[in-house]
Amino acid sequence: MTTGTPLIEAREVHLSFGPTPALRGASLAVAAGEVVAVMGPSGSGKSTLLHCLAGILIPDDGEIYFDGRRTDLLGETERSGLRRDRFGFVFQFGQLVPELTTEENIALPLLLSGVRRSAALAQARGWLERLELDGLQQRRSGELSGGQAQRVALGRGLVAQPTVLFADEPTGSLDSLTGERMMELLSAAVREQGTTVVLVTHEPRVAAYADREVMVRDGRISMSGVVV
Amino acid sequence: MIRLGLRLTVTGGREAIGRLVLIVIAVAVGVALLLATVAGLNAVHRQNDRYAWLETGYPGAGASVDQGSAAKQGETTLWWRLRADYFHGSVIGRVDLAAAGPAAPVPPGMAKLPRPGQFYASPALARLLRRTPADQLADRYPGTLAGIIGTAALPSPDELIIVIGHPAAELSGQPGVRPVSRISTTTPGDCTGDCALGVGTNANGLTLILSVVAAALLFPVLILVGGATRLSAARREQRFAAIRLVGATPGQIAVIAVVESLVATVIGIAGGLGLFFAIRPATAQIPFTGERFFVADLALNPADLLIVVLGLPVAAAVVAWLALRRVTISPLGVSRRVALRPPSPWRLLPLLAGIAELAYFAYLRDIGARSHTNTTVEALVFLAGVLLVMAGLVSAGPWFTMLASRLVVRHANRPATLIAARRLADNPQAGFRAVSGLVLAVFIGTCASGIITTIVADNGGTTRFDTAAAATLIDTLAGPEQPTFKAVPAATTSALTAVPGVTGVALIHQASLPGTVPGPAYLPPPVEDLVSCTELARVPALGHCPAGAAAVVINPDFGGFGNRATISRITWHSAPCSAAQLQDLPVASVVVGTASAVAVERARTVLDLALPNEYAAQTIGELRADDARLLDDYRRLAEVVILTSLPIAGCSLAVSVAGGLIERQRPFSQLRLSGTPLRVLRHIVGLEAAAPMLVTAAVSIGAGLLAAQLFLRAQLGETLQPLGVEYYLVIAAGLLASMAVMASILPLLNRLTGPEIARNE
Numbered sequence: 001m002t003t004g005t006p007l008i009e010a011r012e013v014h015l016s017f018g019p020t021p022a023l024r025g026a027s028l029a030v031a032a033g034e035v036v037a038v039m040g041p042s043g044s045g046k047s048t049l050l051h052c053l054a055g056i057l058i059p060d061d062g063e064i065y066f067d068g069r070r071t072d073l074l075g076e077t078e079r080s081g082l083r084r085d086r087f088g089f090v091f092q093f094g095q096l097v098p099e100l101t102t103e104e105n106i107a108l109p110l111l112l113s114g115v116r117r118s119a120a121l122a123q124a125r126g127w128l129e130r131l132e133l134d135g136l137q138q139r140r141s142g143e144l145s146g147g148q149a150q151r152v153a154l155g156r157g158l159v160a161q162p163t164v165l166f167a168d169e170p171t172g173s174l175d176s177l178t179g180e181r182m183m184e185l186l187s188a189a190v191r192e193q194g195t196t197v198v199l200v201t202h203e204p205r206v207a208a209y210a211d212r213e214v215m216v217r218d219g220r221i222s223m224s225g226v227v228v
Numbered sequence: 229m230i231r232l233g234l235r236l237t238v239t240g241g242r243e244a245i246g247r248l249v250l251i252v253i254a255v256a257v258g259v260a261l262l263l264a265t266v267a268g269l270n271a272v273h274r275q276n277d278r279y280a281w282l283e284t285g286y287p288g289a290g291a292s293v294d295q296g297s298a299a300k301q302g303e304t305t306l307w308w309r310l311r312a313d314y315f316h317g318s319v320i321g322r323v324d325l326a327a328a329g330p331a332a333p334v335p336p337g338m339a340k341l342p343r344p345g346q347f348y349a350s351p352a353l354a355r356l357l358r359r360t361p362a363d364q365l366a367d368r369y370p371g372t373l374a375g376i377i378g379t380a381a382l383p384s385p386d387e388l389i390i391v392i393g394h395p396a397a398e399l400s401g402q403p404g405v406r407p408v409s410r411i412s413t414t415t416p417g418d419c420t421g422d423c424a425l426g427v428g429t430n431a432n433g434l435t436l437i438l439s440v441v442a443a444a445l446l447f448p449v450l451i452l453v454g455g456a457t458r459l460s461a462a463r464r465e466q467r468f469a470a471i472r473l474v475g476a477t478p479g480q481i482a483v484i485a486v487v488e489s490l491v492a493t494v495i496g497i498a499g500g501l502g503l504f505f506a507i508r509p510a511t512a513q514i515p516f517t518g519e520r521f522f523v524a525d526l527a528l529n530p531a532d533l534l535i536v537v538l539g540l541p542v543a544a545a546v547v548a549w550l551a552l553r554r555v556t557i558s559p560l561g562v563s564r565r566v567a568l569r570p571p572s573p574w575r576l577l578p579l580l581a582g583i584a585e586l587a588y589f590a591y592l593r594d595i596g597a598r599s600h601t602n603t604t605v606e607a608l609v610f611l612a613g614v615l616l617v618m619a620g621l622v623s624a625g626p627w628f629t630m631l632a633s634r635l636v637v638r639h640a641n642r643p644a645t646l647i648a649a650r651r652l653a654d655n656p657q658a659g660f661r662a663v664s665g666l667v668l669a670v671f672i673g674t675c676a677s678g679i680i681t682t683i684v685a686d687n688g689g690t691t692r693f694d695t696a697a698a699a700t701l702i703d704t705l706a707g708p709e710q711p712t713f714k715a716v717p718a719a720t721t722s723a724l725t726a727v728p729g730v731t732g733v734a735l736i737h738q739a740s741l742p743g744t745v746p747g748p749a750y751l752p753p754p755v756e757d758l759v760s761c762t763e764l765a766r767v768p769a770l771g772h773c774p775a776g777a778a779a780v781v782i783n784p785d786f787g788g789f790g791n792r793a794t795i796s797r798i799t800w801h802s803a804p805c806s807a808a809q810l811q812d813l814p815v816a817s818v819v820v821g822t823a824s825a826v827a828v829e830r831a832r833t834v835l836d837l838a839l840p841n842e843y844a845a846q847t848i849g850e851l852r853a854d855d856a857r858l859l860d861d862y863r864r865l866a867e868v869v870i871l872t873s874l875p876i877a878g879c880s881l882a883v884s885v886a887g888g889l890i891e892r893q894r895p896f897s898q899l900r901l902s903g904t905p906l907r908v909l910r911h912i913v914g915l916e917a918a919a920p921m922l923v924t925a926a927v928s929i930g931a932g933l934l935a936a937q938l939f940l941r942a943q944l945g946e947t948l949q950p951l952g953v954e955y956y957l958v959i960a961a962g963l964l965a966s967m968a969v970m971a972s973i974l975p976l977l978n979r980l981t982g983p984e985i986a987r988n989e
Contacts, residue, residue, distance in 0.1 A: 056901055077905075080900075080903045080904075080905060081903065082903070083901070083902055083903030084902065084903025084904065084905075085903070087902070087903070088902075089898070089901065089902045091898055095894075095895060095898050096895060097647055097892070097895045097896075097899070098891075098892065098895065099647050099650035099651045099654055100646070100647060100650060104646065104650075108643055108899075109902070111641075111642070111643040111646070112643050112903075112904055112908060116641060117640065117641045117646075
């Protein structure tokens with residue numbers, strides 16, 4: 001459990017996919033600015049928990065809070081707005097729009113929020129250097145390596161300065177060295193911005209970048225502890 | 229491998245089934261349209277075959293007519309006269325006949341010849357006779373209805389035909405009556421030389437035009453089928469790579485691919501046959517030739533069926549095999565053999581060459597280097613130029629698409645516009661492919677409409693002439709086979725003026741005037757038409773006299789293309805004779821002014837009974853409509869092409885967009901999951917589909933109008949007139965139908981990008 005006031009919280013969340021239970025009373029509270037790693041074996045329910053926290057899935061039972069407000073009671077439009085304006089996302093792979101260039105992919109959340117293209121691209125370019133993507137601004141996703149594509153996705157997840165970044169296996173498709181570099185950049189960026197992070201991973205080396213890690217087993221939080 | 233191919237195709241999961249269904253639908257639509265077009269061509273010939281008997285008595289139709297000497301020798305078995313009658317603008321084919329001997333041949337559709345005092349009528353005419361007051365129609369036909377003419381003699385279900393029996397002695401001496409020994413079996417298309425006027429169609433010319441129509445329709449259909457088979461090709465190829473990984477040879481992969489295509493094509497052909505028979509009654513209503521068809525006319529020959537049933541699967545198998553050759557499927561994955569290169573500006577050359585050719589001939593006309601018009605060679609040169617422009621549009625399309633989308637990319641502020649424009653700029657060939665069929669259809673339709681509208685408008689128009697002209701009846705008495713009418717009986721004039729609604733009667737006389745330049749000796753001396761100003765004032769539709777004139781020289785070219793103004797506005801030159809002098813001159817025609825359509829028919833009946841002659845009385849409107857009928861048929865055909873091909877292009881676009889959606893399922897679903905509203909994704913998809921269609925339609929319309937203008941300048945020295953509302957309505961209806969087809973894929977977007985997809989992909 002977190003010691004501060006939780007920014008985002010799941011309380012006794014239950015969710016089943018058909019007859020298969022994915023979450024069975026999972027509870028998790030994340031404080032503002034905290035980086036939490038959600039670990040667990042495949043099929044344990046860790047991604048489902050992330051999707052519930054992010055308002056992508058609605059639990060069958062239990063409550064989800066963000067910034068003191070119950071999000072599981074909101075309609076799809078309001079939850080979409082929340083995801084667009086307050087949250088950022090990084091997934092395992094296949095996140096970039098293939099037609100867009102690197103800088104346009106990073107600028108996409110700003111463009112969606114109505115920022116003018118020139119301003120959005122200027123902001124996106126600021127992230128190119130931070131994410132070691134100099135010189136790649138005009139490349140398409142097909143012309144990027146896996147690590148470069150993930151860094152573009154990270155830039156896209158952070159460019160709009162979200163309150164919470166949800167990262168689901170962000171290094172899952174990368175080799176260990178590239179994955180570590182990715183996590184270093186992620187960690188540096190979120191700490192600089194003060195972004196809260198919910199990070200789903202099954203790799204202890206990735207979880208080591210978090211302030212705290214929680215273990216999910218059979219749809220419940222089985223263990224929580226501060227990363228040393 | 230064949231069994232594995234079948235297993236993968238039929239039970240390969242939802243995606244495989246979805247793909248199969250889409251290809252089947254595309255093939256079914258394509259096959260149905262193909263069969264409908266082939267059946268349409270057959271129907272034109274069948275319809276024309278049933279016109280053959282109306283060519284009886286014309287030398288151009290072969291030996292059905294007896295020459296004078298033969299008639300004298302007693303070989304004539306039938307006296308025969310065909311002429312056109314009219315009723316409210318519709319043509320009635322009237323055959324007057326009389327048996328000249330016991331072996332008189334019987335026309336098709338009748339059990340026996342009508343006896344004197346009897347007539348046979350087509351079903352449509354019999355209905356019309358029943359519901360129309362006799363003084364407007366039935367009184368023109370002596371006798372009683374003896375029977376209904378059967379389908380064998382009816383080109384169309386709406387055909388108005390009457391066959392009237394007469395005593396031989398009475399009919400044989402009348403103008404235009406011919407002695408015949410047999411009923412013609414020569415169709416109007418095969419008739420050469422002296423043939424019945426206005427009967428049937430030039431089937432060979434129509435076949436050529438329908439072939440162009442078939443090409444204009446089939447091109448979008450092939451694009452649609454091709455697009456459907458490429459749907460989710462990437463996933464299919466990945467699956468093939470997985471099969472290669474476990475040891476399948478490239479040959480075995482080819483077998484699986486061919487089996488997949490064959491299954492879809494065979495089911496599609498079956499569906500297409502069903503669809504064809506379902507749409508056949510509706511297709512029969514489309515009057516390609518100006519008349520609708522009997523449903524049975526839209527029949528398929530065994531050869532047509534065999535080509536479709538065997539040819540299409542073979543073509544599909546070859547296409548599948550060729551598609552596979554463009555990628556290398558190794559056990560480790562798939563790689564494209566051909567890298568996509570942006571289209572080069574060289575693609576503009578055919579278009580520029582076509583426009584230059586058309587413009588060159590227009591320029592020659594403008595500087596006076598050419599003044600003659602309409603030779604066959606010039607028509608062919610123009611056709612070549614048009615074909616070059618068509619090829620040029622297809623060739624230059626991707627380049628234009630690339631240029632336009634790059635321009636949009638540079639200035640796009642909204643993400644939907646940016647993504648859609650980038651996609652088009654990345655692969656303009658694919659973006660344009662889906663609408664290339666539309667380019668041709670809209671180009672042909674616009675060019676044809678532009679030319680026809682201008683020609684019709686320059687000649688007073690088929691519908692734009694004033695109502696007085698529509699209500700003014702002309703009975704032409706002069707003609708090559710006509711006896712000269714020295715005078716019209718006063719009783720006839722009185723009978724005409726007594727008809728309620730008749731406003732005036734004028735007699736047009738013929739005379740050789742002093743000062744008329746005589747022609748060569750072998751030609752009859754030239755004559756002028758004259759009318760008294762008192763009578764002309766009663767029929768204002770024929771124009772006016774100058775002040776003080778007693779009679780004028782009139783040139784009543786009522787329907788001809790030479791008459792470029794509405795006659796009613798003309799003030800004729802005065803004639804050097806008095807009104808009294810005209811009474812001694814032979815009558816060329818009787819003109820009756822009326823105030824209503826009913827009065828027209830009553831007056832026509834009076835004229836028909838009082839002055840029986842070779843030609844039936846016609847209104848000025850009917851005369852002009854006769855001349856413009858063929859042009860109107862072609863214009864209708866152009867509209868059918870536009871209306872049909874636009875929704876097909878819409879289907880192609882829908883398939884292409886659906887394919888793009890499947891390719892980008894993961895990033896799109898993750899965008900949505902990140903809070904991107906569905907409407908933004910809809911906007912992207914809508915733009916990707918609608919933008920190429922609208923831009924291409926605009927370019928095609930522009931090119932069509934330009935080609936029409938250049939043709940009109942070069943061939944007729946005319947300037948393109950604004951197109952009618954009907955054309956714009958057809959274009960708008962076609963575009964709306966296409967948009968509706970494309971809109972049908974939007975629910976797919978919601979399903980393809982739902983949160984479950986992002987989670988499970």
